Every structure is written in C-alpha cells, then in structure tokens.
Amino acid sequence: MSSIMVSRIRQKQIAQMVASGKRLDGRGLKDYRPIKVETGIIEKAEGSSRALLGKTEVVVGVKVEIGDPFLDRPDEGVFTVNSEFVPLASPEFEAGPPSEESIELARVVDRGIRESKAIDLEKLCLIPGKKVYVIFIDIYVLNHDGNLIDASSLASLAALLNTKIPVYVVEENEVKKTNDYIPLPIKNLPISITLANISDKLIVDPWLEEEEAMSARLTITFDKDNRISAIQKGGTGALTPQQIMEAAYMAKEKAEELRKMLVKT
Amino acid sequence: MSSIMVSRIRQKQIAQMVASGKRLDGRGLKDYRPIKVETGIIEKAEGSSRALLGKTEVVVGVKVEIGDPFLDRPDEGVFTVNSEFVPLASPEFEAGPPSEESIELARVVDRGIRESKAIDLEKLCLIPGKKVYVIFIDIYVLNHDGNLIDASSLASLAALLNTKIPVYVVEENEVKKTNDYIPLPIKNLPISITLANISDKLIVDPWLEEEEAMSARLTITFDKDNRISAIQKGGTGALTPQQIMEAAYMAKEKAEELRKMLVKT
C-alpha cells in the first residue's frame, strides 16, 4: 500500500473520530497537549526559552544590538522575528532559504507581538533618529509535531519576558555600553490560539496528523485585555462566518488559560 | 504531431512567405505593427508609460531617489535600467533571477539612453561627489509577442519624457526635499529599430513567431540627429556586411517615423 494511501486512511480515521467528538491521542476537542516552558536556557543570548507542546519543540533566542531606527519611527526601537525550520526537526524540512511556511510563521508571531504592542518600543530609543535597540527574535523549530504557531508564539513571549538588555549611556552623540542590564520593557502579553477545522468541527492545538487531515486552520491572538491583536487563516479549505465566531470565543477562553499558566512560570 | 514539428512547419511557412515579400500577419516587410503609447499611468511613480506594439505590451515606471554619484563621475546623476520578464507575460517566462534575455534587453535599452546622452546627467547633481539624483527605469514586460527591445525602448523614452523630479534645496551640505517638481532634463530622443533576417530578407519589428523563424536580429538605435548610438546583433545566425548596411539605412528611416509619432503623442 502506498504511503499516500496510508496517509489517506489515517486522515479519514482522524476525521471520523473528530466527527464523533474524539481525538486519536485521547484529548478532548478543546484540550491542549501538555505545555512546558523553560527560560534562560541559552546563557549567551540576552533572552531565551524552550517551549514544548506535546512533542512539538521550539527554542527561541533573543539577541540585542544597537542600530538605526526606521525612518518613519525615529523614536522607537526595532524588532524582527525570524524563523528557521532546521532540517533536524522534520523529514519534510530542507536546508536552504526559508520556506513559505517558515516565513508565514515568523510573520504571524511578529504581528501578535507588534499589534499588541508587547514590547515597549518607545523605551528602546537611545538617540532619536540615530541609535536604538534592535531586538532579534529567532525562532528555532527543533521538532515538528504540529501547531508550530502556538508553540512559537508562546516561546517568543517567554523569551521576551526573560530578556535583559544592556544599559547604554549616551555621551556626545555616541552610545557606550555599561555593565548593567535591565529587563526588556514588556507591556502586553499576546497569546496565540490555533484551531483546526476537521469534519466541520473545531479542535484546538492540532498535532501533525490532524494538520494533515484538517481543511483549514485559524490562529487568533489575544492581548491581556482580551482584545484580538492578530488573526491568520491557513490551509486550503474555507470556514463559515459562524465557525469563525465560534473559534474566536473558544480561542479567547483558551488564551486566558494559557496566559495564566505562562505568568505562573 | 509533436509541438516541435508543428513549430518547424510554422517556421518554414513564415520563411517562405517572407522570401516572397509577404508576412503572415499581412504586414509589408518594412511595416511596424500598430503602436500605442500612453504616459502617466502609474501616478505613484515619478514617470511612467505603457507601450503596445501589436500585442506586445510593456509598462515602464521611473522612480527618483537621492544617492551617491559614481566615483569617476562626481558631478553627474546616475541612472539604471532594470527589466523584469514577469511570468504572466509568457508561458516561457519563469519567476526568479533575471534571465540572460532580460539582462540583454535592459542593457540594450540602457546603452541607447546612455550613449545618446538622452538624460542630462550633469543637471542631476545636487552636491558634487556626495548627493545626486538616482533615476531607476524599470521595464515590466506584461505580454510578450515579439520585439521587446523596441517596445521597451519606446516605453522607456516615453516614461522619461513623462518624468517629474522633486526639487531639492541644499542646506549646509544636506539636501532637503521641497514640494516642487520639475521635468526630468532630457536632451536627446534615442529610437531603437529592430530588424530580423528571415530567408535572407530583412523585416522590421518581428513578432513572436517571426523571432522563432529568424536567423539573426539587429537592433540599431538612432539619436535625434540621425547618428547611431547603439547597435546589438542577436540570434544564432550571421549577417553579411551588405545586409548590415541595408539594415542601417532602413532603420534610420523607421527611426525618424517613430520619433515623429512619439513627439506628437
């Protein structure tokens, strides 16, 4: 039997289970896999974390440099999110320039942080128009077992909360590094929740085989005030407006749970 | 019948017709296809145009920025010509880095403009050795039905004639943009004429199927004083010196026609 046929049969099986309210790994439709977040795992990075979502594993490192602000935001620091699907994480990943999935992941995480104003960029300006902090958030996927977006968002936020930035003094229009460090100023806590549509039912936190069986995916990012900061639909299927709103309410609930859990750690 | 055989038969048919002084689309050997040039079609660009040569369609946008002069020409502005064979224009075009055809096209158009001194580069210097206008001429091929060089040259010239550059004032060795615009200083009008050798006869303005049937192509660019500014032979065949001179005289005649037409519009 070809591997395509095997995977078809498997997908059908998953779809039938979800249709009857069950999941192959025993979870309820609204259950996340076990979540584990560690921080400070890369001592040489200014911030770092490792998030496990079941077998999905993501490491995020934060590096802090000094650079130029954007022309249209002279008084603000700068951050970028980059994601690497390194080939040790999955037989599907290849070395080389970032895939479109990897670029989408980084941009969705970026939007969650940016639109919720999680990093207080105004506090990251040293010399207006000239020198600002530049924050590099690097997402490193180590094992891909589905729902990379939520794992990466969580790891990124944890790494940012863990980040210490070196203190600089400004002398004669030049910046000079001191030996002091202060925490990166964080003013919001965006949490991404991803749902998948399988058999016209919504499940949260799809794992790899569920991602192969799903028709569409919806990621909704909530900020600390339960406002939506970012949404991304993925996958080659479509959703009804009713499903979308159902997903939004479900995601809000899960986001509160995850935020509490994160703040505790 | 394979598509290669079909195209061979078609090429033979075209060659036989040209040998008897006729063309498949009813044109005389020295006739251009209908030419249409519009300008100002991209409001956000400092200059723009759209040229149609039969079904061949090219859009050119001109963007103006401030940058550094070349080291050996500190008192002159800079221009570059770039060409994109975007894949919507032809089943033969692929996304990715520019093909050698696309690079050749851009360089032939560039030489026509540069050697005829069409742009008055000396008027585009703001601070000698430091700040000059940089003119980006971007050729965008939208539909490829042959003779991209003439269509692109015509569109580029029309776009340059349509270009307005922002006025800058120089204050304390810095440039400051004002709200005023002046026309880009143009001092010559290079016109490219492309001929093809089919059955040892010269035809002007080959369309796509004629390009497939031709043995060689010759592009001659004349300036407003009927001097030659640039020549480019293309194709895998060869020409006699007599054919080349015949082509030169034929091209001169057509260049005058096209220049008159362009100035009228």
Added chain:
Amino acid sequence: MSSIMVSRIRQKQIAQMVASGKRLDGRGLKDYRPIKVETGIIEKAEGSSRALLGKTEVVVGVKVEIGDPFLDRPDEGVFTVNSEFVPLASPEFEAGPPSEESIELARVVDRGIRESKAIDLEKLCLIPGKKVYVIFIDIYVLNHDGNLIDASSLASLAALLNTKIPVYVVEENEVKKTNDYIPLPIKNLPISITLANISDKLIVDPWLEEEEAMSARLTITFDKDNRISAIQKGGTGALTPQQIMEAAYMAKEKAEELRKMLVKT
C-alpha cells in the same frame, strides 16, 4: 564496461603499485612532480603568480584596497583568501557558488598564512580603528590534476612575495594615495605539504588519480622555523597516530626543500 568500473580497476592498480613502493607516473613515494613558479604575470594586480605542479596549474592574483579593520583588531590590516574552481579547469567543476572543496581550499591556505603570521598585518594599519590595507588573495585554479592545496599555497606565497602596495599619506584623518609603492611586508614563509594514504603507505603530492584512490589526505604547513602552523586532514578514511607522526616528519623535510626552491626563484 562502465566508467565506474574502469575507475575502480584503475584505483586498484594504483593501490597495488603504491603497496610495492611505486607510482603510476614513475615517481618515488616522496617525490613531488616538477614544480614551476612564475611571478608578476598579471601586471594590473598588485601581486601575482602562476604555479605548476605537474599538470596542476593555479594562478593567484593579489589586489590591495583600503577598508575598515576588524573591531577586535583595530591596529591591523586585513586579508582574505578566496578560491574559484572555474569550470575550465576540470569536467567536474561547475559554475556557481563556491563548492565545499573550494571553500576548504581557501580556508586551509588562509590558515597557513594567518597562523604563521606571514603577512605583517601590524604594518598595514593607516589610521587605527579606521583605515587599514585590505589584501585580497584570489586563487584561480586553471587545471586540476590533483593536490590543489600545495599548488595554491605555493602560488599564494609567491604572489604575496611579489606584491607591491601603494603608499598612502594620512592627512586630517583621511588617506591619500601617492604614486609610490613598497613591497608587502612579509615576515614568514609557510609551506604546505600534502600527503596521501594509499594502501597504508604515505605518498607526497598525490595527483588526480591518486586522490581518487587515496583513503585520506593530510596537509601540514610548516613555517620558516620548522614549526607547524596548520594541519588539515581530508578524505573519507582514517589514519593511525603513527602514520600522522610519520607524515609530520616527512612533511617537514619536504617543506624545507620547497622553501629553498621558492626562495631561489
């Protein structure tokens, strides 16, 4: 008979000969092929040379520019070694970004020069932290008949010895080129010796077919005081510690020979 089988038979033949102390081209196990080094062959380069090791041919050009020092070495000039395996040198070489073999070659040559402190980098600083000489050493392989490392090291050293750098004067924190030239300050003469392990015997200077038959390669670079500056093991086989030390003593002997020969020319 397939070409793979032919080459297998050939490799076996070479291995048997080496086992009995002989080589296909008549050399003794410790003999280099005829070596020829010419310098000053590229007048436009600040230094240049051409080295022949039998049929292996390498040209090295040295260009000198002014640039920034490294942040952690503000008082030193900079040099880089680059290597091109241009496709005219071998049916195995392809155009495109450098292969890993080409990168390894450049880095081994670089280490020999750098670790022996062959170039007196401290004399190549013009304005500390701001302007230093930048030396580009470009290795151009023209014919690949084996042992590119030794040929390239020899050619690089010869080109450096041949290099004249333009004299600059420093005026008000700017550098100005004069018409004078002085020799590049050289303070050591690293010589690379490459040995191959075939049939558990060590031979020096493997040619192309021996490289295909060898299990491992060892390159040892000696400086003028007979100290080791760099070592690189290559190939998919392994060596005993005894072989390595035997190779080191053999290489030392050959390095002295080659250095004498080079200084004579």
Added chain:
Amino acid sequence: MSGKIRLINGNGLRVDGRRPNELRSIKMEVGVLSNADGSAYIEQGKNKILAAVYGPREVHPRHLALPDRALLRCRYHMAPFSVEERKSPAPSRREIELSKVIKEALEPAIFLEKFPRTSIDIFIEVLQADGGTRCAGTTVAALALADAGIPMRDLVVACAAGKVDGVLVLDLNDIEDKEGEADVPVAYMPNLGLISLLQMDGSLTIEEFNQSLNLAMEGCKQIYKFQKEALRSRYVTIKEEVEECLR
C-alpha cells in the same frame, strides 16, 4: 498604527471623502493579456493590479505533480515602481506570505481534482499599490481563473474592513491601513457562504471583529456584482467577435 492623523472628519467622512461603509471606485476588465490562458485587470482606488492564469498545464519541475489533483501555485508580486520607495524586484517576505494566503483563498473554489498531474499557475502583478492589494489581487485572480475556463464552485471575492479613528470602515486605503486601528482582510465565496481568507492586525474586541467581518462580507457582495458584470462583458465581446468571424 499610531492614529495621530485624523482619518474621519467632523461630518463622519473619510480622508478620501467616502462614507464608512463605502467602497472605493472599482473598474475591472477580463481577458486583457493575449498570452495567458486567462487574465484580468482591476483598479480599486489607486490600486492597479493584473492577474494571469496559465494552466492546467504540464507541471515543471515534474516531481511536483500530484496524482489526484492539479497543483495550484500563486505568485503575488509588486512592481518596483508600485510603491512610494522603489521596491527591489526580489520577492520580499511579505510577498511570499501573501502569495500563500491568496493561494489558500482561491484553492477551495477550484475543482482541482478534475486536472490531476497538471499545474494551474496564478500570477498577480501589482502595478500600483494603495492599500488592500491582497484583497484586490484575490478578486482579480478569481476573474483570471474564470477567464481561463477553470471550473469553479464559486467566484472568490475579497475586501477588507477595519477600524479608523474609532469607526468601523470598509475597504481601507493605504493611509487608513497604516494609521488606522485595525485591518481585517476577508475573502468570501458568496454563493457558498464560505470565508477562505481571513487575517487581522490591530486591536479589536470580539464584537468589533464580528461587525468588521460582516461589513467585509457586505463589501465582498458588492464587488461580486462587478466581477459578474466584467465576465458578462467579456463573454459578449467574445460572442461578437465570433459572430463577426462567421459573417
């Protein structure tokens, strides 16, 4: 999104004079390029976008072919002169992401299973950008697919809603997109009632999001009429051309 510029005036009108629920002026044309199997052009506000479809055709490189359906590919690309500062022609990360979401917006509408082992390639070229190019690009690509004769379950039509100066508005332009509080691009299949593209950035309550979603769908329904009209005039033109040939 700093919101420092005033985007809604005292009369409740927007910077370009529109009412909150008003679309920009829209112009569409089908069958505009002779080489492509299908093509279309849209102007929506100052957006000027071309789409072309090639296929179903042989897949190149071949190993990408799918045994049970057509491979759908989409490239969204901006001309260097389409934006204020000249854009490098190399695809940016933004263009790569938008290519993906537009492809996923169109895919549910196409009967890909009818053309196994082939590819259908969609090329979207933004000649001028003025906010909402992913939506207008989706709308015009759906027209190009229809023009190519690709069998579809429904047309796909896209439009954004969002929030500027505290007001929910339809079809944001460039400045509203950049300076407003939220942007919700939506692609919709009106007959199927399904949403195939949904993104959002900014800050909205769930209720505001719900309203934005509905507003965007209303906009889609209006644009859908333009799509059908554009296809109809193309059909009439072809019919006239055929009749002329037969005369």
Added chain:
Amino acid sequence: MSGKIRLINGNGLRVDGRRPNELRSIKMEVGVLSNADGSAYIEQGKNKILAAVYGPREVHPRHLALPDRALLRCRYHMAPFSVEERKSPAPSRREIELSKVIKEALEPAIFLEKFPRTSIDIFIEVLQADGGTRCAGTTVAALALADAGIPMRDLVVACAAGKVDGVLVLDLNDIEDKEGEADVPVAYMPNLGLISLLQMDGSLTIEEFNQSLNLAMEGCKQIYKFQKEALRSRYVTIKEEVEECLR
C-alpha cells in the same frame, strides 16, 4: 592568537579553574527528538549541541544516489543566538568547511556499503557555542547515528588539545581557543585506534604537536565513556518503555 590575556594562573590552573589535562563538564542524552530516526544532545562546558540523523532513506535529488553505498551528508549549523553577535542563519564559509570535515570524520565509522542508493543525513545544530563545537558536534552526531541504528565499526569521539600560555591543555574553551597559541581538534575511533578528523592552527613544534595529539586522544577516551553511558541509559529507557507496554 595574541596571548595578551593570562590564561594560566600562578597555580597552573586555567581561566575556568580546570587543570591542563581536565575536560569540561559533559552531559549527553540520546533519543531526544521524536521525528528524527536518531538524535542526541550534548552539553560540554557551555556548548549546547543537538544532532539528528535521518536515514537510510531515499536520496533526494535522486541523481545523487550511489550504486554501491549510502550517500552520507552532514550539515553543521549554528543558531543565530548561539554566539555573542547574532549570526546570520545563512551558512558561513566556516560552517561549510566544518560540515565537510565532520562528515569525513564520521564516514570511516559507518558501514555505508550496507545501504546502497540511500542517503544518511546528519544535522548538527549548535544552540550555544563555547569553543570546540566541531569536536562536540562530532561526538554527538556519532551518538545520533548509533541511536538511528546505523551499523558502525566504532563510535567516533572528538576532543581538542592545544597550547595556552605555553602549557599544553585539553578541551579548549572559547577564550583559550581564540587567545591561545594552538588548537588541535582530533576525532578518534577508540577501538580501531584511528584518527578521522585532524586539524591544527597556531604554532607548535613537531614534538609539541605529538604531545597534543596524544593528549587529545586521552580526552577522547574519557568522553567515549560518557558516550557509552548515554547509549546504555537510552537502551534501558527503551527497554523499560517496552516492558511497560507489554505489561
């Protein structure tokens, strides 16, 4: 290598308090990633390195397949956050060279001829770098190969020796590597008594080199014990898991 910083103190101890012939603290774990056919993790000093092995599997692209043995490929790569200054994720020339020498260090240990027309792909990711990553990367990759069940003639274990402040030392850390007088990374197959990786930079007499080589081999033999222990605990874990399933 300028040697301006004092790397050996009055008591003959090194900057991190070690004696000259003392290894850094080492931690290894096998079978750490679920997708890979084999995987392992090492911490050696502040080095933190993961290795994964995929294969033997179908070669892609196919024309690279070898008729008589497996194609061995290796990618050594550093995470952007693994070093002081953020590193671009694109592979540097250094990473390309190290990928090659590590591949050549592992190749003699593997029975490649047992798996013709397949590929065995080794991926080494340096999460944090502290000097000696090529050696620790080789050591951990050998564990990942073993974990993947690839038949091997011997384990490969690697360690550097070198010279700092005139003293021959084992297992150089970052500052000793950068500021010391010589660095000699060695990969060794202890049961076969063969050396499969050997590099050196700096300045050593032949005699010093001989001593460094021997010191490095001694280090390798110690690390080899950690490797075997890590494999043993992995085997025990798997055995326990299987027994639990059977219960």
Added chain:
Amino acid sequence: MSGKIRLINGNGLRVDGRRPNELRSIKMEVGVLSNADGSAYIEQGKNKILAAVYGPREVHPRHLALPDRALLRCRYHMAPFSVEERKSPAPSRREIELSKVIKEALEPAIFLEKFPRTSIDIFIEVLQADGGTRCAGTTVAALALADAGIPMRDLVVACAAGKVDGVLVLDLNDIEDKEGEADVPVAYMPNLGLISLLQMDGSLTIEEFNQSLNLAMEGCKQIYKFQKEALRSRYVTIKEEVEECLR
C-alpha cells in the same frame, strides 16, 4: 565617453604609439590545458585570456538536451584580479550579456547538428582585461573549439574598430574604449564573409559606422592569420610528439 583626454597626438599616433589602423601585439597558443577537450590562450595588448571547450558531452541537467543538435553554452568570466578594482567573482550583468553575444557569435560557425543530445561548453576566463575582451575572448574561444576537434564551417575572429579624438581606429585599448567616441566590436567568419557579432556604443554617422565596420573586418582578417598559425604550430607539436612516441 567624455573625450577629455587626448587620445591622438600631433603625429596622428595613439596613446600606446600605434597608428590608427594598427592592431596591438598578439600572441596565441593552442592546447594549453590538459583537462579540457580543447583550449587556447591569447594575449592581445595587455589582455590575457584563456578559453576551454568541454564537449560534445552528455548534457547536464538532462532536460536541456536538444533532439536535433548540440546545446551550445558559453560562459565569459573575469577573474577578480583582472581589472583595476577587485571584481566580485559572482557574474555581473555585463558578463551575462557578453556570454550571450559571444555564444551567438560562435554558434553559426559550428556544425551543432552533428551532435544531437550533447552539449558543447565554452569557458572563457579573462585573467587580465585591457579593452576588447569580448573580441579577444571570441577569437580564443574559436581556437579552443578547433582544438577540441569540433567541426566548423569557418573560424570566428573578432576585433573592434571605433572612433577616438575624431579618428577611426582599430582594436581599441582600455582607455580608448572608455574615453573615445565610439566602439564597434565585430566578429567575422572570413571565408564565409559573414558577421556574427556586432555591437556598437557611442555616436557615429551611418557613413562612419560603415567605415568602422570595414576597418574591423580588416583587423579580423589580420588576426585570422595568427589563429591559423597557432593551430598549425599546435598540429606540428602534436605530430612531433606522436612521431617521438612511434620512434
């Protein structure tokens, strides 16, 4: 081309002492590289250029093979040290264009139809550039093709004419090329009387162009003699070597 520098002196001589219709000194050698199927070397003024030909050989990648003739490919490339300022080794747009026009200059001379489904690859490496490298590169590539035993209708020989300080001159050197009024590179097949490469930049009347074209063809005819002589000495050398072997 600014013409500010005086390029023709009071005696009508050029900056390097030549008369207007005089070629630079030329040296050619055939069969200079042992790996290539054919090779040649040219020095023309300070130009130093190598050409190598590989083929007819199997096409790689295979899908590029042509059913009815050989695929001709050409790469013109400049060494980083060949020009005043170090050149990046990545091919520039200029090099890509010149590769194309040189390929098209050589193609009409080759009986490609004799070798269907193969490729003939021409590699031209400019070691030192001094104006007119595309012409000298074409001339030397034709020699390499002949040395490879590729059957040809005629040799191809190339030379530029142009205008400096108002005077029509032959075989422009670097400064004449850059500071002169026009440059007309021409490739010619002397026995066939056909021109296979023609470019021009600068400013010429039709009549001046006609004269330049004729002047360039005259230059080609002179260089053609060097080509034939280089081939003859190569043939003699081989004959002597063979005879020596037979002795």
